[in-house]
Amino acid sequence: MTVLAVSNLAKRYRRGGKPFAAVDDVSFEIGRAETLALAGPSGSGKSTIARLVLRLIEPDAGRIDFEGADFLALSGAALRARRARLQMVFQDPLAAFNPRATVARVLDDPLRIHNIASRAERPRRIAALLERVGLDASLASRAIHEISGGQRQRVAIARAIATRPSLIVLDEAVSALDVSVRGQILELLLDLQRQERIAYLFISHDLGVIRAVAHRIIVLDSGRVAESGDARAVIANPQSAIGKALVAATPRLTRSRP
């Protein structure tokens, strides 16, 4: 079953007065419990695709179907309600939260906004979410800046799964983490995918990480799809020039899963 279907997506910006395409005629699909990786050099349009899919910015052309319905047709309250099913984890977990927030508040917001639990019930839900991502429930009362980077990214994942989404967009979600922490977070993501059948749109410039978690891959070059296919197959034997360059730039690919 297809969770997300993107077709002929385009986004143009102006650079030095001249329009250029940050995303140009990109199409892909993501199935249930599937991980699709977006790879490509810096500036190839990965984050722009993520923001388009999340309706943080509007496309100039193309179509986005989410859970079988036209996602671009939604607006206002209907769009906000639908957002429960489509979540995001950012690269920098410190920048992703209000600097004044506590862990409890960060997790309380989605539960409150989408009426998932009554006020009295929410503290229990928050504790359960924290335990689900491998954190101690006592962390709830801490301020966001008082916990470690790895813990923070776990809180970000807890927030993303609070509304039981079918798709999570992860834009360089493990890139800022230490190698050891990175492995644990990737394990957590794989575990969540198995248990909750969540699909991931997984953006990374690290082909080693992509090979460990992704089923399929799209390689982008200047906003266009250079090649796509089974993640292991493409990484083992890239066809496009940009794919070859990316593989060549990742020396530790001989190692296997994290």
Place this chain on the structure above:
Amino acid sequence: MNRLRRFLQTPEAIAGAIILALLIVMALAAPLLFPGDPQAIAGPALLPPFQDLSLPLGTDRLGRDVLAELFHGARTSLAVGLAAAAAALLIGSVVGTLAGFAGGLVDDVLMRITDAFQTVPGFLLALAFVSIVGPSLGVVVAAIALGAWTGPARVARAEVLSIRERDYVAGARVIGMHPLEIAFREVLPNALPPVLALSSVIVAAAILTEAALSFLGLGDPNRVTWGGMIAEGRTVLRTAPFLSVVPGIALVLTVLGVYLAGEGVVESTAVRRSLS
């Protein structure tokens, strides 16, 4: 405690804090020390200061106790100054946040309105407003706020413009938060520090504006104000200059105290920020 110590580092901040503390004590103690009506006749007219122990600062043209008037005037000055500044900061933050966060047409309209208010001198605006609506404490507060909210609005807008691009605002949208909640609960509190840094200047200006309005007879007639006292004393400036000089000094010290204390607060938070 630590914060207080850091605040009291410079002599200017200490001076400002002492003046402000004295002023607040005066304002709070006024009804206790001088329980009667400060506008009632207390002795012979135009009694010079330091002649009668029960009337240490003497009396004015109508025989009213100058010291009692001074204390009750502190009450008015402080109340009007703080209320007007609070109103100006509130209006300014809300307008600036809406303009910066909404962008587009809303931003254009709100900023044109801000421009319009800013081109008219605040004092003229207050003067016109009080002349039309009539002098009372609430109207004076509103009139002063009317001319003082544009500065906070501009600062708040500039700050919101930079904050709204941060990841956490995108994160709030992704979890489906309502735009108004994002603007006022997620963005506005983080935009406040530079806006609040304006408060000492605004309070000081508000106190001066109130005094000027009272001087022109546009203050609340049922309250003693320093501006009103100066105006009263003006008619006998040659024979009894202290009637204008005493409230004048009080006014200058107050404005100075508010300003110095405000600078001290800004400085101590700036030091803290650069240390952390």
